[in-house]
Amino acid sequence: MITVFVEPDNETHTFERHNTVLMLQKRLGLRVNDALIIRGGTLLTPDDRLIDGDEIRVRKVISRG
Amino acid sequence: MKCRKCKAPAEIPLPSHNTAFCRDCFAAYFTGQVEKAIRRHGLINPGERVLVALSGGKDSLSLMLELSRLGYDVTGLHVDLGIPASSPAARAKVAGFCELHGLKLRVVELIKEGLPIPDVKRYINRPICSACGKIKRHWFNRVALEDGFQVLATGHNLDDEVARLFANTLRWDAGYLSDQGPCLNAENGFARKIKPLYRLSEFETACYAFLNGIEIHSAPCPYSGKASFTGHKRLWADLEHQSPGSKISFYDGFLKRGRPAFAQVELEAGVTLAPCESCGSPTSTGICGVCRLGIAVRERRAADPERQ
Numbered sequence: 001m002i003t004v005f006v007e008p009d010n011e012t013h014t015f016e017r018h019n020t021v022l023m024l025q026k027r028l029g030l031r032v033n034d035a036l037i038i039r040g041g042t043l044l045t046p047d048d049r050l051i052d053g054d055e056i057r058v059r060k061v062i063s064r065g
Numbered sequence: 066m067k068c069r070k071c072k073a074p075a076e077i078p079l080p081s082h083n084t085a086f087c088r089d090c091f092a093a094y095f096t097g098q099v100e101k102a103i104r105r106h107g108l109i110n111p112g113e114r115v116l117v118a119l120s121g122g123k124d125s126l127s128l129m130l131e132l133s134r135l136g137y138d139v140t141g142l143h144v145d146l147g148i149p150a151s152s153p154a155a156r157a158k159v160a161g162f163c164e165l166h167g168l169k170l171r172v173v174e175l176i177k178e179g180l181p182i183p184d185v186k187r188y189i190n191r192p193i194c195s196a197c198g199k200i201k202r203h204w205f206n207r208v209a210l211e212d213g214f215q216v217l218a219t220g221h222n223l224d225d226e227v228a229r230l231f232a233n234t235l236r237w238d239a240g241y242l243s244d245q246g247p248c249l250n251a252e253n254g255f256a257r258k259i260k261p262l263y264r265l266s267e268f269e270t271a272c273y274a275f276l277n278g279i280e281i282h283s284a285p286c287p288y289s290g291k292a293s294f295t296g297h298k299r300l301w302a303d304l305e306h307q308s309p310g311s312k313i314s315f316y317d318g319f320l321k322r323g324r325p326a327f328a329q330v331e332l333e334a335g336v337t338l339a340p341c342e343s344c345g346s347p348t349s350t351g352i353c354g355v356c357r358l359g360i361a362v363r364e365r366r367a368a369d370p371e372r373q
Contacts, residue, residue, distance in 0.1 A: 033078070034268075059271065062267060
């Protein structure tokens, strides 16, 4: 199980399985530079693998005025 | 994914540059882009005092930190908009950031100035984002001039600039197209305005803020739901995804080949500015737009039975 917290929407999703960050981004409808993908204190790149128990923070970057 | 420079595991993928960086090499890249902007457009001269407009977002706080690390004499300016749902949180982030890094901060409170944004929204029949932007720019310039700053810096990034240029182009707004760019020289009662982050994308400034532990105010303004720039940014994100490098190419091309032509048109049209009769800010209409807003808000507030 992977838990994903999306900012600034304050939404939480849980997914059974995603092999890579790229798959997660596609599932959320995000392109590579639309959001920071954060695990702990580290930024992830699209090819990084996700593992069971991961808690991922997705921080969208488009500012709104 | 490996860092292009040192081959360590990468953290920051940058498809627009067909590259990726580890955090240390990204820091050097980020600094290099800011230095390149300053050098190429003569944004800051040695010894000049720089006033940095701080909203509490990732761009302005990142700009403040980077300019201070580069050794510039920077002071932050935060305009407290007086919006109950968002202003206290934004101001707290700015104050906490400046205290943490030992940076100077000046705050203008629109409630004390008689022009809080909720009142502008309530009493003035025009798009609130337009009026709010006008009021903020007024205070940025006024504080810069009154307190002796030579330069006013804002955290506009490449995405902001491309979205704005796109909007101005859709309207063929010659006035705005004549002077949009990373440097607007001081003249006619305006301080020099600079945008040192114009070569860096929103993603890159977000990475910088995260990697430097900057706590940002990320909640959207409660009044900005229909901001057209957000839609334009999405369009450009699609274009950049299909054709990496489109944004900087569009913007740099405008600076080299578009802006000079529009500047010539504006020079021939010639608008004469004089100090506002009320506050001294430059205006072409006797009393400046912000003072006129203030007068209208005061009158309508006084006539509002709910505010008696």
